[in-house]
Amino acid sequence: MLINILMLASQNQSIYLGLTEEKINDKGYGWVITQHILTVERLPIFGENIRVYTKAKSYNRYFCYRDFWIEDGNGTIITRMHSVFVLMDHKKRKIARLLPELVEPYGGEYTNKIERLANPLTESNAQYVSEKTYRVRFMDIDSNQHVNNVHYFDWMIDGLTEDFLLTHDLTEMNIKYKKEIHYGETVDSETSISENKLVTYHKISAENEESCYASCTWKSR
Amino acid sequence: MLINILMLASQNQSIYLGLTEEKINDKGYGWVITQHILTVERLPIFGENIRVYTKAKSYNRYFCYRDFWIEDGNGTIITRMHSVFVLMDHKKRKIARLLPELVEPYGGEYTNKIERLANPLTESNAQYVSEKTYRVRFMDIDSNQHVNNVHYFDWMIDGLTEDFLLTHDLTEMNIKYKKEIHYGETVDSETSISENKLVTYHKISAENEESCYASCTWKSR
Known part of the structure; x- marks a missing residue:
């Protein structure tokens, strides 16, 4: 929201x-x-x-x-x-x-410059949290005929546990969109977490191609 | 919304x-x-x-x-x-x-009176449109620890086809909630349509019990 x-x-x-x-x-x-x-x-x-x-x-x-x-x-x-x-x-x-x-x-x-923005964090030894699938709904689609950037957040947040969401506050998020997703496609959302449990990693794929990835940094409540 | x-x-x-x-x-x-x-x-x-x-x-x-x-x-x-x-x-x-x-x-x-409100429409010879399942997400839950009444609309609308939604406007909706749905439950959304294609019927069930039903009346755009 x-x-x-x-x-x-x-x-x-x-x-x-x-x-x-x-x-x-x-x-x-x-x-x-x-x-x-x-x-x-x-x-x-x-x-x-x-x-x-x-x-x-x-x-x-x-x-x-x-x-x-x-x-x-x-x-x-x-x-x-x-x-x-x-x-x-x-x-x-x-x-x-x-x-x-x-x-x-x-x-x-x-400007002639292309901003060199940090990519979302990735970590090799992150721990598995969940993998969930979603069917793209009509309401997820915007005037570009693809899933609106805002809807990815719902899938990512839903990958985390109720207990985690009730005890943590988001402090930073970096999300990068690579490939659009269309109506009717099936989406796969993978979630993992850092060893210190304060960074979560999110990957959204559709039709076996990575569409979007993100990292979220949290603090305990 | x-x-x-x-x-x-x-x-x-x-x-x-x-x-x-x-x-x-x-x-x-x-x-x-x-x-x-x-x-x-x-x-x-x-x-x-x-x-x-x-x-x-x-x-x-x-x-x-x-x-x-x-x-x-x-x-x-x-x-x-x-x-x-x-x-x-x-x-x-x-x-x-x-x-x-x-x-x-x-x-x-x-007042002593209980209002006698019309129930959602039901029709015996309605035509099948779709049956879809959903997993209840954390974000669907409100302070009553059950799915917020507003989220049922998303499931119902998603039961209709893109073509129907792009060519019709809602004129009336009657929705009745019978049984609450909780976090993590699987929801089944059944959609059917009247012969004249202007009334849609919606039934939401969780754990094999009817939770909510509704009828929507539409006009062609």
């Missing part, structure tokens, strides 16, 4: 700029996420008033970098996210070169 | 009255839905400003009746829902007699 709300904030900016999803789709394109890096100081609590911010930071020929953050009532930042957006050509199902008219209005800075 | 938003409106009233979920849980009780009857003139559209209303209508010894409605910017009601709430004793896992201190503050009228 947190990621969903952050994503809606960037969608709101698009609407404000007249660059609606519909308009982008009509041109044959769609915005797609390739990575989120989330840092959680604390999650909003029930009934709390928060402000959700987003800002286009920079872009190069293929990648847009965007920041998100949430402030509590005192103006303290409690959650941050840095995300990478690309433009997908709907027909070719491939990443397209960014079109200036779809990017410049957001006010991010043009 | 629509039902979720309506439910949050009633939760907001509870918070406003100081009758938070936490407080009710501490007394050993929880509010549980036994029926929703939804009437949709039209669904809110993306980006539209709407107002969500709720009002405790009346209650008797065991049942609380509550109305929900959504108004668009012109004050036109576009969606209505009538719902039945009961108080569950968490220890006995049974419906409890309503406690005056938990009901009176909402301002509904006390």
Whole structure:
């Protein structure tokens, strides 16, 4: 739900700029996420008033970098996210070169540099937690005709045990999307955990190809 | 998501009255839905400003009746829902007699009458659409330690075909909850459709017992 709300904030900016999803789709394109890096100081609590911010930071020929953050009532930042957006050509199902008219209005800075972002953590001697399968539902699909980036979180969280979820709080998450997943496909979600039990590793595959992987860092409650 | 938003409106009233979920849980009780009857003139559209209303209508010894409605910017009601709430004793896992201190503050009228609400439609010669199974996820569970009423909708909608969902709009839904479902249980969702293809019938079972059934009425787009 947190990621969903952050994503809606960037969608709101698009609407404000007249660059609606519909308009982008009509041109044959769609915005797609390739990575989120989330840092959680604390999650909003029930009934709390928060402000959700987003800002286009920079872009190069293929990648847009965007920041998100949430402030509590005192103006303290409690959650941050840095995300990478690309433009997908709907027909070719491939990443397209960014079109200036779809990017410049957001006010991010043009740069030649490709950000060198950390990959999700991986560890060779992680311990097995679970392996679960899911059938992709109609409601998981977005206007790009593939599983929305937000739905991967549900599968990943469901891989952890009830006991773990009730006794830990998320502090960091790094998730990288490699291959899209379509309606009706069967998804495999593998979960493992570090020896100190504070880092979890997640791998989502569909049709035997890795689609997405992530690491989450937790603290005991 | 629509039902979720309506439910949050009633939760907001509870918070406003100081009758938070936490407080009710501490007394050993929880509010549980036994029926929703939804009437949709039209669904809110993306980006539209709407107002969500709720009002405790009346209650008797065991049942609380509550109305929900959504108004668009012109004050036109576009969606209505009538719902039945009961108080569950968490220890006995049974419906409890309503406690005056938990009901009176909402301002509904006390009555001796039990409302005679229509049951969801059933039809003997409905045509088979699908039967799908689901594993209950941690995120499906609420503070009553059972599947939240809102999650049943996802299973029911997923029983319909993509083609049907893209060409029909919901106009009415009647859903009745009979037996709670717990974490880790396997759920079976059966879907069938009327001969004229405008009414769908849904049955959710867990551990071979019927948990919930519903009918939806649709119009072609």
